[in-house]
Amino acid sequence: MKHMTQAVTTLLVLGGSGDLASRLLLPALGDLLTSEPQRRVTLIGAGSEDWTDVHWRHVVRTSFATMKAKGPAVDDLLKKTHYIRADVTKADDLSRLLEACEGTPALYFALPPAIAAMACKALEKVSLPPKTVLALEKPFGTDRRSAIALNAQLAKLVPEDQVQRVDHFLGNSTVLNLLGLRFANRILEPVWNSDHIQRVDVIYDETLALEGRARYYDKAGALIDMIQSHLLQVLAVIAMEAPSTLSSQDLRDAKGAVLRATRVWNDSPLESSRRGRYTAGTVGREKVPSYVDEPGVDPSRETETLAEATFQIDTWRWAGVPFTLRSGKAIGERRREIVVTFRPAPHVPTGLRGAHQPTKLRLMLAPDTMSLELNINGPGDPDVIERASLTADFGPGQLRAYGEVLAGVLDSDPALSVRGDTAVECWRIVAPILKEWSEGKVPLDSYRAGSMGPSGWIGIG
Numbered sequence: 001m002k003h004m005t006q007a008v009t010t011l012l013v014l015g016g017s018g019d020l021a022s023r024l025l026l027p028a029l030g031d032l033l034t035s036e037p038q039r040r041v042t043l044i045g046a047g048s049e050d051w052t053d054v055h056w057r058h059v060v061r062t063s064f065a066t067m068k069a070k071g072p073a074v075d076d077l078l079k080k081t082h083y084i085r086a087d088v089t090k091a092d093d094l095s096r097l098l099e100a101c102e103g104t105p106a107l108y109f110a111l112p113p114a115i116a117a118m119a120c121k122a123l124e125k126v127s128l129p130p131k132t133v134l135a136l137e138k139p140f141g142t143d144r145r146s147a148i149a150l151n152a153q154l155a156k157l158v159p160e161d162q163v164q165r166v167d168h169f170l171g172n173s174t175v176l177n178l179l180g181l182r183f184a185n186r187i188l189e190p191v192w193n194s195d196h197i198q199r200v201d202v203i204y205d206e207t208l209a210l211e212g213r214a215r216y217y218d219k220a221g222a223l224i225d226m227i228q229s230h231l232l233q234v235l236a237v238i239a240m241e242a243p244s245t246l247s248s249q250d251l252r253d254a255k256g257a258v259l260r261a262t263r264v265w266n267d268s269p270l271e272s273s274r275r276g277r278y279t280a281g282t283v284g285r286e287k288v289p290s291y292v293d294e295p296g297v298d299p300s301r302e303t304e305t306l307a308e309a310t311f312q313i314d315t316w317r318w319a320g321v322p323f324t325l326r327s328g329k330a331i332g333e334r335r336r337e338i339v340v341t342f343r344p345a346p347h348v349p350t351g352l353r354g355a356h357q358p359t360k361l362r363l364m365l366a367p368d369t370m371s372l373e374l375n376i377n378g379p380g381d382p383d384v385i386e387r388a389s390l391t392a393d394f395g396p397g398q399l400r401a402y403g404e405v406l407a408g409v410l411d412s413d414p415a416l417s418v419r420g421d422t423a424v425e426c427w428r429i430v431a432p433i434l435k436e437w438s439e440g441k442v443p444l445d446s447y448r449a450g451s452m453g454p455s456g457w458i459g460i461g
């Protein structure tokens with residue numbers, strides 16, 4: 001993304017002792033500072049663990065090492081970074097943390113969602129320095145109503161453009177590349193509509209299983225964890241109208257308009273959604289227990305680990321085109337792709353045989369590649385259609401997804417974050433599915449960990 005003047009001088013990570021901080025945020029910060037050595041950031045970690053500064057520096061160094069982070073910005077940060085033990089739900093503790101911040105702080109809520117909401121409430125009693133940035137992780141709230149309440153709470157604290165509702169998929173380079181691919185070429189936009197596109201599928205199947213995250217995941221499940229947030233954002237970027245600029249206002253207006261027009265296909269979760277849960281199996285060489293036997297899981301919740309749902313977008317451009325989003329855990333093969341399937345050619349000349357498959361554009365995420373699958377009639381019999389793929393490698397991108405997220409936070413540029421109304425809209429979109437699933441109207445199918453999903457499910461993409 002574009003690089004703005006850095007607005008934030010201190011990054012205060014609330015929940016610095018957690019998984020997100022050490023596995024994703026800190027490595028991304030190291031990566032960002034290596035690639036942009038002119039940045040200067042003071043990093044403060046805060047959490048309920050009784051850590052010393054020495055221990056915290058060790059955690060930061062270890063995380064930075066995973067990205068081979070180096071250079072003057074990294075050295076400067078490592079010299080000064082420190083850790084403060086605090087209960088972030090208490091106003092006094094939050095005041096203490098803010099007093100330790102130099103200049104303009106960004107508070108990154110790397111906290112369980114309920115604790116983040118409590119911390120926001122406590123911040124009402126705290127005086128925030130001007131231009132303070134608040135960065136909140138997904139899921140933003142637990143349903144439409146709580147997202148509206150959290151928005152109202154945040155509005156009491158800072159203006160909307162100082163709130164970053166983080167969705168790291170928007171920092172994913174393939175998602176960013178979609179902007180260039182769609183809007184910097186003449187050939188795609190004229191066919192990017194229901195006249196030419198038959199369906200769009202977004203698939204994010206992971207080989208990872210629960211990874212010890214039952215405390216959060218068992219209450220969320222695949223629909224909330226992946227579709228309500230990340231994949232609907234991807235849908236919005238695929239389907240949005242061309243923004244005039246890459247400014248946060250233009251990008252977020254364009255995404256917001258698409259999501260406001262999106263609803264469950266035919267308003268029927270029964271026909272348009274499926275859910276599954278893995279049983280014991282082997283993924284690669286790893287033995288995976290049945291989801292219900294994972295520590296911390298409550299089987300009576302009937303949490304799904306694989307979700308698939310089809311949506312419609314009620315606009316002139318997209319009327320009648322199904323958008324199917326799917327994500328699952330403990331699937332036998334990792335598959336992360338956007339598949340755009342074009343309608344068949346209106347007439348294939350009589351005498352040309354074998355044009356059975358439609359043109360498909362595949363955009364693969366991490367590693368970021370693209371392939372356009374075409375029908376051609378060479379090199380063999382000129383009367384027979386064969387398939388050919390035009391492929392391109394997008395390269396790794398300057399920064400990883402969380403690096404882009406952190407650049408946005410430090411520059412106080414919300415372009416890659418989710419606007420408040422859009423976060424609410426995403427809950428509105430999935431609400432009918434959540435309701436019918438909770439009422440048991442859509443069966444919870446089983447699939448063996450390491451398989452491609454429940455038998456009987458027709459593959460997509």
Ligand SMILES: NC(=O)C1=CN([C@@H]2O[C@H](COP(=O)(O)OP(=O)(O)OC[C@H]3O[C@@H](n4cnc5c(N)ncnc54)[C@H](OP(=O)(O)O)[C@@H]3O)[C@@H](O)[C@H]2O)C=CC1
Nearest residue numbers: 015017018019020047048049087088110111113137138139
């Ligand atoms: N982990 C991941 O892969 C991803 C996580 N996220 C989101 O990031 C957020 C954090 O997740 P994750 O890091 O996995 O969660 P963890 O449970 O690993 O970490 C949460 C952190 O918050 C701290 N904490 C909890 N209560 C308090 C309190 N009252 N005062 C101070 N610190 C407190 C915990 O400290 P202690 O352990 O001492 O309680 C811990 O450091 C969630 O919203 C999640 O959805 C988003 C994308 C990916």
Ligand SMILES: O=C1O[C@H](COP(=O)(O)O)[C@@H](O)[C@H](O)[C@H]1O
Nearest residue numbers: 138168206208225226230366401
């Ligand atoms: O936010 C989340 O995303 C990850 C998948 O994203 P990736 O960039 O790590 O591939 C997912 O595994 C996790 O369950 C979810 O909370």
